Amino acid sequence: MAKGIWIYADHAEGKLRKVSLEILSEARRLADKAGEEVAAVLLGSGVAGLAQTLGYYGADKVYLAEHDILKDYRVEPYSKVIADLISQNQPSIFLLGANINGRDLAPRVAARVKTGLAGDCTTLCINDQGLLQINRPVYAGKAYVDVVCPEARPQMATIRPNVMPLNAPDEAHKAEVINITPQVADMAIGVQIKEIVKDVSGMVDLTEADTIISGGRGMKGAENFAILEELAVLLKAAVGASRAAVDSGWRDQRFQVGQTGRVVSPKLYIACGISGAIQHLAGMRTSKVIVAINKDTEAPIFNIANYSIVGDLFKVVPVLTKEFKEKLSG
Ligand SMILES: Cc1cc2nc3c(=O)[nH]c(=O)nc-3n(C[C@H](O)[C@H](O)[C@H](O)COP(=O)(O)OP(=O)(O)OC[C@H]3O[C@@H](n4cnc5c(N)ncnc54)[C@H](O)[C@@H]3O)c2cc1C
Incomplete structure (x- = not known):
């Protein structure tokens, strides 16, 4: 019988991604209710040191696969190693973050192990039938749907970053590390990584930022x-943009928030000169607190904003900056 709740431990530059710790925290909460065990799957080269942190955040076991071929994320070897592990151990649930790697990896793993996948989920529970029940937005966030996977195992889902609260790390909670030998040496891998070019802008990553300040056509240039x-x-925030701002060539496409851009769920989203088209809302409506600055009282963004500031953003934003500067320096 399938047993255990697993998560994929995504990492970069020697650090676990925040979304991996969020889903691990959620897995721990579900496992405590269901009386199950939590395991994390950690792949890479020279990453054994991360296993301890996974223990602190709730993993009972860490399946650790280290190999030169796994040094940088590539979907072919990663999906094979994870699918082999799932076939051997039959977990009941497997969760991944809905970040770039998780969205790439999850469908490949699901196809290899012949199970279903619910993508981009925002809440999870174990229902009365003991099934993982996930809730996810559909139709660009106009509606939400509950999804269960009654037969195939594992029950798989990707979870949107920043929607699950992080557990406080417990340094007394140690994970048992199970070293596995990945069968990847003979694999034909189509993708070769020649060079990794790092973002040197120093800006906070959009999908993991706690605060995002976005600008739209109202920015004017x-x-x-x-x-x-x-x-x-000042706010240690990331800067996002609407598609109108991106299409005007004012910001790079990687900063676009919305249906055809990034999906974000920060603690605070400040929309400046953005009307609130349904395609923009699809990418940010699950933000915890939304502040909208717009000179048009009828702008649709005000329908979902927690705080509505009617005014010229070129007057309002400098006042906010001045106030925050004073408050934060105090
Ligand atoms: C298939 C499809 C996919 C799409 N995907 C996306 C997507 O991923 N993301 C996205 O954002 N859009 C997307 N769009 C486009 C979307 O429909 C809107 O056209 C776009 O979001 C509008 O951007 P905006 O709000 O910046 O511009 P506008 O709708 O032009 O709004 C500008 C706002 O700025 C306000 N404003 C102007 N000057 C000031 C000022 N000085 N101070 C304060 N307020 C001011 C105006 O009152 C107005 O409300 C998509 C569209 C389609 C068809």
Whole structure:
């Protein structure tokens, strides 16, 4: 019988991704209710040191696969190693973060082990039938749907970053590390990584940021994003953009929030000069607190905003920056 709740431990530059610790925290909560065990799957090269942290956040076991071929994330060897592990151990549930790697990896693993996959989930529970029941937005966030996977195992889901609360790390909780030998040496791998070019902008990653300040067509030009960047530095925030701002060439596409951009769920989202089209809301409506600055009282963004500021953003944003500067320096 399938047993145990597993998570995929994504990492970069020697650190676990925040979303992996969030889903591990959620897995721990579900496991405590269901009387199950939590395991994390950790792949890479020279990553054994991360296993301890996984223990602190609730993993009872860490399946550790180290190999030169696994040094950098590539979907072919990663999906094979994970699918082999699942076939051998038959977990009941397998959760991944809905970040770039998780979205790439999850469907490949699901196809290899012949199970279903619910993507981009925002809440999870174990229902009265003992099944994992996930809730996810559909139709660009206009509706939510409950999904269960009654027969195939494991029950798989990717979870949106920043929606699950992090557990406080418990340094007394140690994980048993199970070293596995990945069968990847003979694999034909189509992707070779020649070089990894790091983002040197120093800006906070959009999908993991606690605070995002986004600008839309109301910014009126690329140079005016400097006022958002100044506020962002103060608040340790990332700067996002609407598609109108991206299509105008004011920001790079990787900063676009929305249906055809990034899906984000920060603690605070500040929308500046963004009307609130349904395709933009699809990417940010699960943010905890939404502040909208717009000079049009009828702008649809105000329908979902927790705090609505009606005014000219070129007057409002500098006032916010000045106030935060004073408060934070105090
Ligand atoms: C298939 C499809 C996919 C799409 N995907 C996305 C997506 O991923 N992300 C996305 O954002 N959009 C997406 N769009 C586009 C979307 O429909 C909207 O066109 C876009 O979001 C509008 O961007 P905006 O709000 O910046 O511009 P506008 O709708 O033009 O709004 C500008 C706002 O700025 C306000 N404003 C102007 N000057 C000021 C000022 N000085 N101070 C304060 N407020 C001011 C105006 O009142 C207005 O409300 C998609 C569309 C389609 C069809």
